[in-house]
Amino acid sequence: MQAIAKILPARTPVASLAALTFLAGVGGMAMSFIFLSSDHPLDVMAGAAGFIAGAILAAGGLISISVQRPTLLAGEQTATNDLSAFGPPLAVGRWLTHFQSNRENRPEPDWCVPMTLPAEVVRPLVKSLEQFQLGDGGGPAYLIARNREEFLSANEGTRALVDLWFAEEREHARLLGAAVARFGGRCIQSHWSFTAFCLMRQWFGVRFELTVLLLTEVVSTVYYRLLRRHGEDAALRSMCRLIIRDETGHVAFHRDRLARAARAGSASFGIWWGIRFRLLGLTAASVLWVSHAAGLRALGATRSEFYRDVWHELSRFIRRLQRESAEDAEVNLREKGSRRCVPTQEHVLE
Numbered sequence: 001m002q003a004i005a006k007i008l009p010a011r012t013p014v015a016s017l018a019a020l021t022f023l024a025g026v027g028g029m030a031m032s033f034i035f036l037s038s039d040h041p042l043d044v045m046a047g048a049a050g051f052i053a054g055a056i057l058a059a060g061g062l063i064s065i066s067v068q069r070p071t072l073l074a075g076e077q078t079a080t081n082d083l084s085a086f087g088p089p090l091a092v093g094r095w096l097t098h099f100q101s102n103r104e105n106r107p108e109p110d111w112c113v114p115m116t117l118p119a120e121v122v123r124p125l126v127k128s129l130e131q132f133q134l135g136d137g138g139g140p141a142y143l144i145a146r147n148r149e150e151f152l153s154a155n156e157g158t159r160a161l162v163d164l165w166f167a168e169e170r171e172h173a174r175l176l177g178a179a180v181a182r183f184g185g186r187c188i189q190s191h192w193s194f195t196a197f198c199l200m201r202q203w204f205g206v207r208f209e210l211t212v213l214l215l216t217e218v219v220s221t222v223y224y225r226l227l228r229r230h231g232e233d234a235a236l237r238s239m240c241r242l243i244i245r246d247e248t249g250h251v252a253f254h255r256d257r258l259a260r261a262a263r264a265g266s267a268s269f270g271i272w273w274g275i276r277f278r279l280l281g282l283t284a285a286s287v288l289w290v291s292h293a294a295g296l297r298a299l300g301a302t303r304s305e306f307y308r309d310v311w312h313e314l315s316r317f318i319r320r321l322q323r324e325s326a327e328d329a330e331v332n333l334r335e336k337g338s339r340r341c342v343p344t345q346e347h348v349l350e
């Protein structure tokens with residue numbers, strides 16, 4: 001206990017204890033998903049018990065955090081924050097240019113090209129695509145947190161950029177709907193996991209919603225990469241290429257937004273934040289894996305491949321955010337301009 005006390009900031013012992021409780025719960029839930037996805041009944045039972053215990057711990061920690069410090073999960077706010085609640089204005093011109101130029105050169109996948117995937121692969125794949133169609137722009141494709149106006153009206157241009165961001169999400173739903181139709185499925189209107197996802201976004205506020213959406217985009221990118229890598233279908237691969245391109249831009253948009261806040265002194269993203277971000281990311285990844293493992297495995301992807309790629313994406317995001325947060329804003333703008341934020345072909349093909 002003395003060693004823990006030295007690590008934790010002395011002025012926030014209760015908040016730190018709550019955060020530790022939450023992290024222990026999230027870690028337990030993340031570990032339990034690994035067992036839940038096993039084929040062995042004893043592993044599944046152990047996973048279920050671990051999930052319940054982890055959920056109780058995480059809920060206790062979350063309640064305590066939300067009472068004391070609602071922003072803890074969404075990034076460290078500095079004590080001397082006299083700026084906007086969401087940091088400095090976004091680079092509106094740069095991102096408007098990005099979203100507008102991203103509408104060009106978007107060849108529609110050839111949905112009529114002959115199918116080569118066998119039926120036993122298509123069955124679980126189309127179930128997975130149906131769920132993704134609902135979650136990736138098919139449901140309420142906008143910020144839905146009860147206090148979203150705080151973010152949308154914080155700075156001029158924010159609302160316009162969020163509109164463009166979610167316009168691309170709706171395009172993903174359209175593409176996924178075409179893929180579902182190609183493989184003989186039907187778009188669904190609701191799913192328990194998506195309902196729980198939306199309730200969480202509404203309840204915990206816009207800071208948490210932005211973090212959750214960012215994590216979802218990071219792990220979804222891995223899902224689309226696996227589909228593209230293993231899915232022997234020209235239309236599926238063309239669709240994934242387009243969506244990965246967009247999601248790479250969305251993740252870069254969030255990174256730029258957070259790095260600008262850090263450079264302005266209204267947020268910091270140190271080791272402690274990185275640990276929380278990884279744990280939340282692994283939890284999001286585990287939820288995705290449980291729901292979509294059958295489709296991914298049918299194509300030939302493996303659990304270790306999925307988690308390895310998720311870890312790589314999370315590490316890359318943290319590394320780049322910390323590097324960009326440390327850069328001097330003036331030097332950064334002069335030397336790199338818009339090049340840093342806009343995803344390059346190299347990023348998309350990684």
Ligand SMILES: [Fe+2]
Nearest residue numbers: 136169172247
């Ligand atoms: Fe999307």
Ligand SMILES: [Fe+2]
Nearest residue numbers: 169217247250
């Ligand atoms: Fe996205």
